[in-house]
Amino acid sequence: MDSDTLLARITDYASRPNPYPLYAELREAGPVVWQAGGNCLIGGYHQIAALLHDPRMSADPRTRGEMTHKPPFLRLDDPEHHRLRTLTMRPFGPPHSPRRVDSMRGEIGRITEELTETFEAGRQIDLVDDFAYPLPVAVICRLLGVPHEDEPLFRAWSDAIVASADVRPDQDTTDTDKAGDQARIEMGGYLVNLAEQRRGKPGDDMLSAFANELDPALRLTQEELAETAVLLLIAGHETTVNLITNGVLTLLRQPEQQDRLRREPELLPRAVEELLRYEPPVHMRERIPHADMEVAGTRIPAGTSVILVFGSGNRDPRRFPDPDRFDPTRADNQHFGFGSGIHVCFGAPLARIEAYTALGALLPRLATAQLVQDPPPYRQNAMLRGPRHLPIQL
Structure with a gap:
């Protein structure tokens, strides 16, 4: 098949259960693979790592005139990205001492126990709806200070x-983009209103911390607060849902590795890192060069949409020995599960705690569990790849 259709084939829903053969094709086609739409794909580990750390690469869609309003700081460049990221991280605690995240360990354990205590032998569950989705949503809502009864509001938003953030070549995205913008406005308005209610009477939550910042130089504007709170709420659960679900699916497919982790639970942290490499929650990101640049001898003009395919880099045999094997003892595992460079996920410590806790609680129950459907139905999103449902017979 032609390499200039790779992005269309990767994002085709039929490829969602197993995009890895296409990633191998991408790596073989060359360091830089041009697509029919004028963008290019990069799937080699070393090229991706270099570009994620290259200041000439922009995350801001306004670099090529795609967006007129200011995006959340996830899509901004320094120095504005650094300013907003620093202000957002302040409520998490001092650098290298994430006290707020550490204080959530007991709460995460309690929520996990509440969810799993209904998992009786003989019952069929949907791991996504019954566990992998409600756990991180409850956790991020507790951190932000969103009332429990309002949690269902956020699923449709x-x-x-x-859906509006996905990579979708050669499709009319007008309706999807409008729906995404409207949802962002509604969710942002709700969260700003919640923060305003805490002004002058703060609780122990992040919205209170944002609303009651005394130093004007460290205070978010209302627009920044809306964008940041929406970003935290979505990023705080979407990737973790995929991490837990992909992890359980991998372990159910590999009972010998399940058995090993039950015998050697001390391997669980390393197994989570391997899951982040082997079945990452985020498979690709877009970057746009500010200026003409060269990658592996190929000129990439300024303004080009460059798709960095993390899922391919994580299985590059030039970086990882036997990359298509899930190995919970793998050492030197510098994966792209949480990105890299200035935009590396600052919620990674929280996601790791949730994944360790979740898989540790589920492992005893998986010993006699069976997949009801394999492959399961996947989400439409090719960038944030994971099962939409994962039916399991306990």
Whole structure:
């Protein structure tokens, strides 16, 4: 098949259960693979790593005139990205001492226990709806200070926003983009209103911390607060849902590795890192060069949409020995599960705690569990790849 159709084939829903053969084709086609739409794909580990750390590469869609309003700081460049990221991280605690995240360990354990205590032998569950989705949503809502009864509001908003953020070549995205913008406005308005209610009477939550910042130089504007709170709520659960679900699916497919982790639970942290490499929650990101640049001898003009395919880099045999094997003892595992460079996910410590806790609680129950459907139905999103449902017979 032609390499200039690779992005269309990767994002085709039929490829969602197993995009890895296409990633191998991408790596063989060359360091830089041009697509029919004028953008290019990069799937080699070393090229991706270099570009994620290259200041000439922009994350801001306004670099090529795609967006007129200011995006959330996830899509901004320094120095504005650094300013907003620093202000957002302040409520998490001092650098290298994430006290707020550490304080959530007990809460995460309690929520996990509440969810799993209904998992009785003989019952069929949907791991996504019954566990992998409600756990991180409850955790991020506790951190932000969103009332428990309002948690269901966020599913439709999140679905619309995530759909608008997907990589979709050669499709009319007007309706999807409008729905995403409307959901972002509604969710942002709700969260800003919640923060305003805490002004002068703060609780122990992040919205209170944002609303009651005393130093004007460290205070978010209302627009920044809306964008940041929406970003935190979505990023705080979407990727973790995929990490837990992909992890359980991998372990159910590999019972010998399940058995090993039950015998050697001390391997669980390393197994989570391997899951982040082997079945990452985020498969690709877009970057746009500010100026003409060269990658592996290929000139990439300024303004080109460059798709960095993390899922391919994570399985590059030039970086990882036997990359298509899930190995919970793998050492030197510098994966792209949380990105890299200035935009590396600052919620990674929280996601790791949730994944360790979740898989540790589920492992005893998986010993006699069976997949009801394999492959399961996947989400539409090719960038944030994971099962939409994962039916399991306990």
